[in-house]
Amino acid sequence: MALEIVRGGRPHRLLLVTLSVAVLLVLLRLPFAYGSYRVFQFTLVMIWAIAVMGLNLLVGYNGQISIGHNAFFAVGAYTAAILMHRYEANLVLCLVAAALLTFLLGVAVGIPALRLRGLHLAIVTLALAMATAAILQRFESLTGGATGLRVRSLAPPEWLHLANDQYLYFIALTIAIVMFVVARALTRSAFGRAIVAIKDNQLAAEAMGVDPRVFKVLTFAISGMYAGVAGVLYVLAVNYVSPEAFPLLMSVTFLAAIAVGGLSTVQGAIIGAVFVQFVPQFASEVNASLATLIYGVILIAFMILAPRGLAGLSKRVSVHLVRVIDPLDRADRHAPDTALTVEPYGAGSAS
Amino acid sequence: MSTFIQQVIDGLSTGSIYAAMALALVLIYRSTNILNFAQGEMAMFSTYIAWQLNNWGVPLVLAILAAIAISFVGGMAIEQGIVRHVDQSSELAVVVVTLGIFLVLNALAGWIWTYFVKSFASPFPSVVWRIGRVSLSAQSVLTLVVIGVQMVLLYLLFQRTKLGLGMRAAALSRKNAEIVGISARRMMMLGWGLSASLGAVAGALIAPKLFLEPNMMFAVLLYGFAGAALGGLDSAVGAVVGGLLVGVTENLAGTYIGWIGSDLKILVPFFLIIAVLAVRPAGLFGRQIAGRV
Numbered sequence: 001m002a003l004e005i006v007r008g009g010r011p012h013r014l015l016l017v018t019l020s021v022a023v024l025l026v027l028l029r030l031p032f033a034y035g036s037y038r039v040f041q042f043t044l045v046m047i048w049a050i051a052v053m054g055l056n057l058l059v060g061y062n063g064q065i066s067i068g069h070n071a072f073f074a075v076g077a078y079t080a081a082i083l084m085h086r087y088e089a090n091l092v093l094c095l096v097a098a099a100l101l102t103f104l105l106g107v108a109v110g111i112p113a114l115r116l117r118g119l120h121l122a123i124v125t126l127a128l129a130m131a132t133a134a135i136l137q138r139f140e141s142l143t144g145g146a147t148g149l150r151v152r153s154l155a156p157p158e159w160l161h162l163a164n165d166q167y168l169y170f171i172a173l174t175i176a177i178v179m180f181v182v183a184r185a186l187t188r189s190a191f192g193r194a195i196v197a198i199k200d201n202q203l204a205a206e207a208m209g210v211d212p213r214v215f216k217v218l219t220f221a222i223s224g225m226y227a228g229v230a231g232v233l234y235v236l237a238v239n240y241v242s243p244e245a246f247p248l249l250m251s252v253t254f255l256a257a258i259a260v261g262g263l264s265t266v267q268g269a270i271i272g273a274v275f276v277q278f279v280p281q282f283a284s285e286v287n288a289s290l291a292t293l294i295y296g297v298i299l300i301a302f303m304i305l306a307p308r309g310l311a312g313l314s315k316r317v318s319v320h321l322v323r324v325i326d327p328l329d330r331a332d333r334h335a336p337d338t339a340l341t342v343e344p345y346g347a348g349s350a351s
Numbered sequence: 352m353s354t355f356i357q358q359v360i361d362g363l364s365t366g367s368i369y370a371a372m373a374l375a376l377v378l379i380y381r382s383t384n385i386l387n388f389a390q391g392e393m394a395m396f397s398t399y400i401a402w403q404l405n406n407w408g409v410p411l412v413l414a415i416l417a418a419i420a421i422s423f424v425g426g427m428a429i430e431q432g433i434v435r436h437v438d439q440s441s442e443l444a445v446v447v448v449t450l451g452i453f454l455v456l457n458a459l460a461g462w463i464w465t466y467f468v469k470s471f472a473s474p475f476p477s478v479v480w481r482i483g484r485v486s487l488s489a490q491s492v493l494t495l496v497v498i499g500v501q502m503v504l505l506y507l508l509f510q511r512t513k514l515g516l517g518m519r520a521a522a523l524s525r526k527n528a529e530i531v532g533i534s535a536r537r538m539m540m541l542g543w544g545l546s547a548s549l550g551a552v553a554g555a556l557i558a559p560k561l562f563l564e565p566n567m568m569f570a571v572l573l574y575g576f577a578g579a580a581l582g583g584l585d586s587a588v589g590a591v592v593g594g595l596l597v598g599v600t601e602n603l604a605g606t607y608i609g610w611i612g613s614d615l616k617i618l619v620p621f622f623l624i625i626a627v628l629a630v631r632p633a634g635l636f637g638r639q640i641a642g643r644v
Binding site for chain 2: 059063065067112115116119120122123124126127128130131134135138248252255256259263287288289290291292293295296297298299300303304307
């Protein structure tokens with residue numbers, strides 16, 4: 001028998017708070033419990049999670065397909081690299097500049113995307129994905145061409161007593177948490193309801209007074225911005241950018257993370273990010289082709305067997321342990337069952 | 352002037368490759384309403400099969416024909432084993448699954464045949480004709496002929512046969528097709544089989560020009576998409592015209608517009624699609640679908 005908890009009630013809030021505190025404690029402990037290579041991998045997980053959250057807003061919630069998010073990621077990364085390499089800019093400036101630039105780029109891609117529905121959009125973003133490397137090489141004076149740009153790693157302030165990789169881990173963690181909270185708030189706000197309404201039925205949404213053009217372009221821009229911010233952190237993690245670092249496969253990886261984590265869930269992005277960071281790596285230790293093969297098989301398997309991803313699966317399992325119900329449902333259940341007390345019309349007068 | 356003509360001819364020659372890919376894409380779109388991102392990799396895999404048979408001593412033309420037959424079965428197997436079980440109403444699910452097939456085939460080819468480039472002999476004679484300062488290879492001309500024949504056959508299949516009508520009906524509305532007694536499942540299976548064998552033809556035509564390696568189809572697929580989208584995803588004639596148009600514009604832009612050069616040529620079809628679809632969302636030859644609300 002599942003334990004029933006009313007949504008918004010004290011036990012429910014208590015459960016959520018304990019869970020978040022527990023997760024946070026584990027996350028804070030991680031960089032001290034593992035070696036620097038593992039910490040680097042955990043940082044990458046945060047970075048993928050940010051990009052995937054953004055892409056999920058676009059794909060999962062708004063129903064627009066993008067196979068070109070590696071381009072946004074690359075723009076974010078290069079913005080930071082150029083600012084740091086040439087102007088010694090600090091992190092906050094890099095983040096703001098990259099976020100702004102990728103937001104604008106998102107608007108620029110989102111506007112023509114209005115004319116291209118579904119599969120056509122997939123084609124155009126595919127072209128964007130494949131052109132990224134060529135464009136980066138073309139602006140050689142700015143991007144350093146094929147040789148790429150080196151960036152110094154961030155030195156933590158003295159008083160923190162942290163190693164470089166631990167410091168970066170905490171920066172990535174902070175930003176990831178902020179982005180997570182923002183994404184969650186967005187999806188639960190009027191904005192979130194509007195973009196889901198557009199996905200489900202654009203015409204009906206329009207009739208309700210939602211302007212699909214504004215919301216679609218905005219979603220594209222926000223999701224591009226998420227990828228851009230992730231790109232900035234990526235540069236800090238690997239200290240180097242080159243045009244080949246952002247292949248089409250990166251976009252496919254993001255989509256894979258969504259497929260594994262779950263469409264239209266913000267939490268799913270984290271599960272997906274852990275997955276794409278660790279599983280292919282274990283596979284590639286066996287055989288180089290195997291990693292790609294496993295990727296493909298998993299994408300197919302998830303879309304067929306668990307279209308709602310691991311987040312959807314875990315929800316289905318956890319329902320048997322703890323069931324969160326809405327207060328209204330509960331009120332309904334305890335109200336007298338009116339359906340039985342009303343006699344059908346004419347039933348009593350027959351005799 | 353002769354440079355211009357030469358560039359146009361070269362453009363038509365590369366465009367015919369894109370047209371071959373676009374035809375396969377259109378066929379599968381027409382019969383199943385799916386945009387198959389794995390089409391390029393399927394064609395690549397078929398070409399490897401032909402190469403393998405040829406390597407074992409089967410004559411080239413026979414090897415290609417055998418690969419076409421094997422691809423037909425393979426395409427149907429992919430539909431039966433994978434695509435059928437995906438929620439067809441979700442465009443994203445279908446895109447993700449075909450991307451998954453893309454990755455699997457790419458990795459399998461790399462695993463079986465390694466990533467080293469192999470050369471693939473052309474089934475056509477290597478004659479080059481010269482007219483003034485313009486040269487024209489028999490290979491390009493014959494490729495165009497093969498594609499023209501394919502286009503006509505596809506047109507006849509879809510417009511003049513009962514089977515083609517059934518395929519169109521199944522793609523338009525599964526439910527209504529089943530009501531009038533068309534097995535939508537069988538049509539889907541046939542669509543995948545046919546488009547896989549068209550892909551095998553495309554691969555055999557392309558491989559002599561590009562060499563054989565697991566990633567050979569990446570760009571071709573993109574240009575094929577561009578051609579198909581340009582011509583209208585549901586028109587065989589449109590696919591060929593679109594593919595040729597992409598080839599010619601790409602070549603001319605690369606030659607005459609300085610800053611595009613050879614590295615940014617990939618952007619040309621990209622802008623071409625946006626420009627065409629902004630004016631005519633159904634493409635040049637596509638049928639505008641009007642919906643009653």
